[in-house]
Amino acid sequence: xxxxxxxxxxxxxxxxxxxxxxxxxxxxxxxxxxxxxxxxxxxxxxxxxxxxxxxxxxxxxxxxxxxxxxxxxxxxxxxxxxxxxxxxxxxxxxxxxxxxxxxxxxxxxxxxxxxxxxxxxxxxxxxxxxxxxxxxxxxxxxxxxxxxxxxxxxxxxxxxxxxxxxxxxxxxxxxxxxxxxxxxxxxxxxxxxxxxxxxxxxxxxxxxxxxxxxxxxxxxxxxxxxxxxxxxxxxxxxxxxxxxxxxxxxxxxxxxxxxxxxxxxxxxxxxxxxxxxxxxxxxxxxxxxxxxxxxxxxxxxxxxxxxxxxxxxxxxxxxxxxxxxxxxxxxxxxxxxxxxxxxxxxxxxxxxxxxxxxxxxxxxxxxxxxxxxxxxxxxxxxxxxxxxxxxxxxxxxxxxxxxxxxxxxxxxxxxxxxxxxxxxxxxxxxxxxxxxxxxxxxxxxxxxxxxxxxxxxxxxxxxxxxxxxxxxxxxxxxxxxxxxxxxxxxxxxxxxxxxxxxxxxxxxxxxxxxxxxxxxxxxxxxxxxxxxxxxxxxxxxxxxxxxxxxxxxxxxxxxxxxxxxxxxxxxxxxxxxxxxxxxxxxxxxxxxxxxxxxxxxxxxxxxxxxxxxxxxxxxxxxxxxxxxxxxxxxxxxxxxxx
Ligand code: WTA
Numbered sequence: 117x118x119x120x121x122x123x124x125x126x127x128x129x130x131x132x133x134x135x136x137x138x139x140x141x142x143x144x145x146x147x148x149x150x151x152x153x154x155x156x157x158x159x160x161x162x163x164x165x166x167x168x169x170x171x172x173x174x175x176x177x178x179x180x181x182x183x184x185x186x187x188x189x190x191x192x193x194x195x196x197x198x199x200x201x202x203x204x205x206x207x208x209x210x211x212x213x214x215x216x217x218x219x220x221x222x223x224x225x226x227x228x229x230x231x232x233x234x235x236x237x238x239x240x241x242x243x244x245x246x247x248x249x250x251x252x253x254x255x256x257x258x259x260x261x262x263x264x265x266x267x268x269x270x271x272x273x274x275x276x277x278x279x280x281x282x283x284x285x286x287x288x289x290x291x292x293x294x295x296x297x298x299x300x301x302x303x304x305x306x307x308x309x310x311x312x313x314x315x316x317x318x319x320x321x322x323x324x325x326x327x328x329x330x331x332x333x334x335x336x337x338x339x340x341x342x343x344x345x346x347x348x349x350x351x352x353x354x355x356x357x358x359x360x361x362x363x364x365x366x367x368x369x370x371x372x373x374x375x376x377x378x379x380x381x382x383x384x385x386x387x388x389x390x391x392x393x394x395x396x397x398x399x400x401x402x403x404x405x406x407x408x409x410x411x412x413x414x415x416x417x418x419x420x421x422x423x424x425x426x427x428x429x430x431x432x433x434x435x436x437x438x439x440x441x442x443x444x445x446x447x448x449x450x451x452x453x454x455x456x457x458x459x460x461x462x463x464x465x466x467x468x469x470x471x472x473x474x475x476x477x478x479x480x481x482x483x484x485x486x487x488x489x490x491x492x493x494x495x496x497x498x499x500x501x502x503x504x505x506x507x508x509x510x511x512x513x514x515x516x517x518x519x520x521x522x523x524x525x526x527x528x529x530x531x532x533x534x535x536x537x538x539x540x541x542x543x544x545x546x547x548x549x550x551x552x553x554x555x556x557x558x559x560x561x562x563x564x565x566x567x568x569x570x571x572x573x574x575x576x577x578x579x580x581x582x583x584x585x586x587x588x589x590x591x592x593x594x595x596x597x598x599x600x601x602x603x604x605x606x607x608x609x610x611x612x613x614x615x616x617x618x619x620x621x622x623x624x625x626x627x628x629x630x631x632x633x634x635x636x637x638x639x640x641x642x643x644x645x646x647x648x649x650x651x652x653x654x655x656x657x658x659x660x661x662x663x664x665x666x667x668x669x670x671x672x673x674x675x676x677x678x679x680x681x682x683x684x685x686x687x688x689x690x691x692x693x694x695x696x697x698x699x700x701x702x703x704x705x706x707x708x709x710x711x712x713x714x715x716x717x718x719x720x721x722x723x724x725x726x727x728x729x730x731x732x733x734x735x736x737x738x739x740x741x742x743x744x745x746x747x748x749x750x751x752x753x754x755x756x757x758x
Contacts, residue, residue, distance in 0.1 A: 357381025
């Protein structure tokens with residue numbers, strides 16, 4: 117089985133082989149990597165009871181595959197190219213040899229602080245090279261990394277540290293994003309106020325801003341490096357294929373965010389395989405993914421995937437509009453980027469800033485453009501294709517999830533047919549199916565259904581940390597024998613998939629996932645609030661915005677209502693972070709509830725979308741007049757805003 121697919125026919129052949137003998141197919145792919153001990157078992161367990169294991173008797177450390185394996189052939193090639201927030205500051209780059217050294221050194225530093233295999237380490241860092249180094253160093257010594265996006269609040273960070281029972285936090289004094297400085301160390305201090313599991317905090321100096329160190333607990337990155345000894349060698353921990361590699365928290369439709377668990381073996385195989393094929397990367401290519409390492413896209417397609425493939429990965433500290441909206445294109449030009457991967461929300465935001473920012477840059481080297489995180493609308497697709505890709509680059513619209521570990525449905529570089537707003541065909545070895553709510557497969561094309569995955573793949577979620585029942589209930593029990601994605605999708609007449617969006621209570625804001633329950637519980641902490649219901653609403657740039665309907669203890673008028681809304685916003689920023697700040701808050705007298713007390717979100721979604729009439733069957737509502745009240749008020753608010 118060839119690792120790299122080079123034609124659409126080869127894709128079809130691989131897909132067929134993966135269907136007729138999945139174990140043979142995946143063992144062929146897995147043998148491309150270096151195993152500490154070869155596996156004899158390929159696939160065991162089943163999706164039915166969430167017990168799937170891959171290559172379970174094999175041993176493999178992902179960092180040997182991402183770093184050591186390349187030293188002989190491309191030790192002097194740039195592995196990591198870092199671009200600072202401030203374009204006039206000095207950029208930094210690491211060859212494979214240098215990155216190997218930096219990771220070894222920091223791995224030794226972690227060991228010297230007593231970090232053991234299996235311990236959890238939370239990373240709360242800006243997009244500086246040390247974040248990638250820390251991720252890899254954890255993996256090297258068998259510690260489980262859990263990166264928390266640096267835009268989350270102290271409360272959100274604290275919840276994640278608690279859930280993972282982390283032994284250590286790695287952070288920076290502050291981070292830089294555009295013209296803003298983001299306090300990080302002080303947020304960590306706040307998050308650790310009542311924590312008992314964290315022994316040490318390692319702090320990287322980034323801005324040299326104000327930062328207080330807690331004696332005995334806090335250490336500077338530079339100091340631990342100095343005391344770590346040999347920099348050229350750090351024995352990689354022996355890892356069983358099913359040992360945990362990382363936990364990444366993501367939102368679901370209920371309760372608190374859950375820790376999605378990925379493992380060394382399966383994740384290595386699928387991150388490497390999907391990267392090589394979707395982006396069609398060749399030696400010498402310069403690949404750039406503009407995501408943050410705090411999300412799964414950054415894990416798989418900034419750090420692990422490109423390094424597993426021996427590519428050059430670009431990492432950017434800043435934001436797309438700083439110092440001007442041409443920054444992304446300036447970076448593409450500066451490093452002669454060949455593959456560029458970003459999110460529809462960034463494309464829409466830059467599109468709105470005008471074509472001149474793209475047109476003044478030379479983008480000749482680009483060969484493949486990628487999109488991820490949410491459905492890409494046709495207008496944005498065409499702009500990306502024509503203006504950025506100069507009508508010659510294919511767009512790979514990659515559908516996947518934190519839980520899938522890697523890209524599941526997408527074109528493969530320029531090999532596959534493409535259609536705007538369609539993710540297209542599944543990757544080889546991935547077998548999607550659409551089902552109706554009863555779980556009956558929908559075989560005919562041009563019908564909408566719930567997207568499930570029919571057979572296991574190596575980088576599938578293994579568990580939700582500390583709560584396997586939750587993992588079963590969310591992904592494996594809704595449609596026994598299948599993995600349920602939570603997304604709705606449609607196949608066109610040629611069988612190409614278009615993913616429409618979530619069918620559960622998850623909102624996708626600028627490609628970031630939030631559970632409505634999570635936002636509601638933050639809102640409900642505001643003093644004076646009785647109850648709330650949050651739904652997604654259309655948003656021109658973000659894809660979806662957050663619309664909150666809130667019942668307060670009493671009615672508020674004029675400036676008092678304004679104050680209340682600000683208090684609610686502040687509470688969400690405190691509980692989750694600025695990224696979850698509601699776009700609209702409507703203080704209401706009641707919520708549309710059924711007689712059994714369930715909020716009819718369907719109605720609220722309609723109101724949030726400005727549709728005030730077609731509510732369908734409302735006969736089960738306890739008090740239908742509540743709806744009329746909310747509508748009147750929404751109309752009134754709308755007309756005032758116009
Ligand atoms: C959505 C991000 C349409 C989808 C990698 C999924 C998409 C959720 C696409 C996962 C796409 C991601 N087209 N929708 N190309 N990519 N999604 O876990 O709803 O942050 O379930 O992973 O984003 O978000 P997550």
